[in-house]
Amino acid sequence: MVYLTRKAEFAASHYYHNPDLTPDENRRIFGKCNNPNGHGHNYTLEVTVKGEVDPRSGFVVDLKQLKEVLNREVLDAMDHRFLNKEVPEFSTRIPTTENLAIAIWQRLLSKLNKAQLHRVRVYETPDLFVDFYGEA
Amino acid sequence: MKAHLTRRYMFSASHRLHSAAMSEAENAATYGKCNNPYGHGHNYSLEITVSGLVDESTGMVCNLVDLDGFVQREILQRFDLENLNTRAEFLQTVPTTENLCTAIYDILQRGFTHAHLDKVRIEETMMNSFEYAGAGEIGR
Numbered sequence: 640m641v642y643l644t645r646k647a648e649f650a651a652s653h654y655y656h657n658p659d660l661t662p663d664e665n666r667r668i669f670g671k672c673n674n675p676n677g678h679g680h681n682y683t684l685e686v687t688v689k690g691e692v693d694p695r696s697g698f699v700v701d702l703k704q705l706k707e708v709l710n711r712e713v714l715d716a717m718d719h720r721f722l723n724k725e726v727p728e729f730s731t732r733i734p735t736t737e738n739l740a741i742a743i744w745q746r747l748l749s750k751l752n753k754a755q756l757h758r759v760r761v762y763e764t765p766d767l768f769v770d771f772y773g774e775a
Numbered sequence: 776m777k778a779h780l781t782r783r784y785m786f787s788a789s790h791r792l793h794s795a796a797m798s799e800a801e802n803a804a805t806y807g808k809c810n811n812p813y814g815h816g817h818n819y820s821l822e823i824t825v826s827g828l829v830d831e832s833t834g835m836v837c838n839l840v841d842l843d844g845f846v847q848r849e850i851l852q853r854f855d856l857e858n859l860n861t862r863a864e865f866l867q868t869v870p871t872t873e874n875l876c877t878a879i880y881d882i883l884q885r886g887f888t889h890a891h892l893d894k895v896r897i898e899e900t901m902m903n904s905f906e907y908a909g910a911g912e913i914g915r
C-alpha cells in the first residue's frame with residue numbers, strides 16, 4: 640500500500656453561530672468567531688489517498704485526475720467564498736475546521752474512482768489543523 | 776463523527792544533557808556539545824493532537840479556549856523561558872526531547888479532560904522531532 644498526498648490552498652471567510660443558542664451563549668462559546676460579518680483564513684488542504692501501485696502506470700492514482708476532482712468538488716465551491724452563506728453544508732452545520740474536514744471528505748469520497756481516501760487534513764492556520772479519517 | 780485536532784505552540788528553553796548515572800567521560804562521549812555545563816537553548820515547537828466526536832451544537836472536538844488555557848497554564852508557564860534542568864520534571868531524568876515529550880504527555884493526560892489525548896509531537900530543531908502517544912499508536 641502506498642499513500643499519496645496532494646496539497647491545495649483556498650481562502651474563505653466564516654463565522655461561528657448556532658441559532659439554537661442564545662446570543663449570550665454564542666458569544667461565550669465562540670468568542671470573536673461569533674462576529675456575524677465573518678472573518679477569513681488561508682486554508683491549506685491535504686488530501687491523502689492510498690492504494691496499490693498500478694504495475695502498468697506506476698501510479699497509485701493519476702494526480703491529474705485527483706487535482707481535477709479537488710478543483711471541481713472543493714476549490715470551485717469554497718475558494719473565495721463565505722462558507723456560511725455559499726456552501727450548502729454550512730447552512731445547517733457550523734463551518735469549524737472539524738466540520739470543514741468532514742464536508743470535504745464527504746464531497747471527495749464518491750468522486751475518487753480508483754484510489755481509496757485515507758485522510759483529509761485542513762489547516763486553518765499553520766498552528767491549527769484537523770484530520771478526518773472517515774471515522775463514525 | 777470523530778475528528779483529530781492538532782494545535783501548535785512555541786516555547787523557548789535551555790537545557791544541559793548530563794546523566795548522573797554516567798562518568799564525566801561517558802557523559803562527554805554520549806552527549807557531546809549538549810553536555811556543555813552551561814547549557815544551551817532551543818525554540819521548541821510543540822504539537823498536541825486531541826480527538827473526539829465533533830459536538831453537533833458547536834462543531835468542535837473541544838473548545839480551543841480550553842486547550843489553549845490549559846497549555847498556557849500547565850505547560851508554557853512551566854517551561855517557556857526556563858532552564859529545563861531546574862524544573863521538577865527533570866530532577867531525576869535528563870531533559871532530552873524524548874523525556875520532554877513524555878513529561879508533557881503526562882501533564883496533559885492527567886489534567887486535560889475536554890478531549891482524548893492522541894499524541895504529543897515536539898520539534899527541537901527543524902531537523903529533529905519526537906512523538907509520544909502513551910499506550911496508543913503513532914500515526915495512521
